[in-house]
Amino acid sequence: MDFKTARRRMVDSQVRTNDVTDLRLQTALETIPREMFLPSALREQAYVERELPYAPGRSMLTARDFAKLVAAADPRPGDLCLDAVAGTGYSTAVLAGLVDMVVAVESDEALAAAAQENITKLDVANAAVITGDSAKGAPGQGPFDLILIDGVIEIRPDTLLAQLKDRGRLATIERRGGVSRGVVYRRSGDAFAATEKFDAMAKTVLPGFAAAKSFVF
DSSP states (O other): HHHHHHHHIIIIIIGGTOOOHHHHHHHHHHHHHHGGOOOGGGGGTSSSSSOOETTTTEEEEEEEHHHHHHHHHOOOTEEEEEEEEOOTSSHHHHHHHTTEEEEEESSEEEEEHHHHHHHHTTTOOSEEEEEGGGGOOOOOOOOEEEEEEEEEEESOHHHHTEEEEEEEEEEEEETTTEEEEEEEEEEEEEEEEEEEEEEEEOBOOOOTTTOOOOOOO
C-alpha cells in the first residue's frame, strides 16, 4: 500500500472537506505516518474513515474527528501541552509539530513503551512520555496551556482542568445520552466554560473516564 498517497488523500478528503483549515495541522497530518501507530494487522486500514480499536478500551479516532478535535484545541507554537492519553503516540507526534513541548501520559505500560519508541523513531525531540494515570495527568509538569484528551470521556475531567494555566484550553470528545461531541473547556481564574464544537463519530470511552454505572428503577 502506498501510505504516502493515502495520507495525502486523507487530508484532501477527510480533513480539508470538514473545515479544518489550519495549514500547520494539515501538514502534520500529511507528514506523520498514522499507520505506524497501529498493530501490523490494522495498518492497511489506517486511512479508512472509522474508529480502529488497537488495544482493550482504546481506538484510534477517525481522521476527521481527530483533525477537528486538534483544530478546536487551537495548538500554538509557544504552548506547553499535556497529551493526557498518549496511546501509542500518534496524538503526541502530531501535537509536537504544533506546540513548544508535549508531556504525554499513558496508564498502560506497554502502550507507553510503544509511544516512546514511535516518537523516538520519528526523531520527535520536544515530547516526553510518562507512564502514569491518565485521569490524574502530570501536575508536577504543569500548569499547561493546552490539554488534549484524545478520545471519548463521559465525566468532566476536573483533575485535568485544574492543571490548566489561566486562559488555558482542554479539548476532548464528550459522550452523553449516546451522542458524542467535540468540546473545548477554557479556564478563567477558577471557572471553566465548556463549548461544544462539533458532532463526533467516536464511541469508545477511554478507561478511567467512564461514568459510574447506576441502577434505573
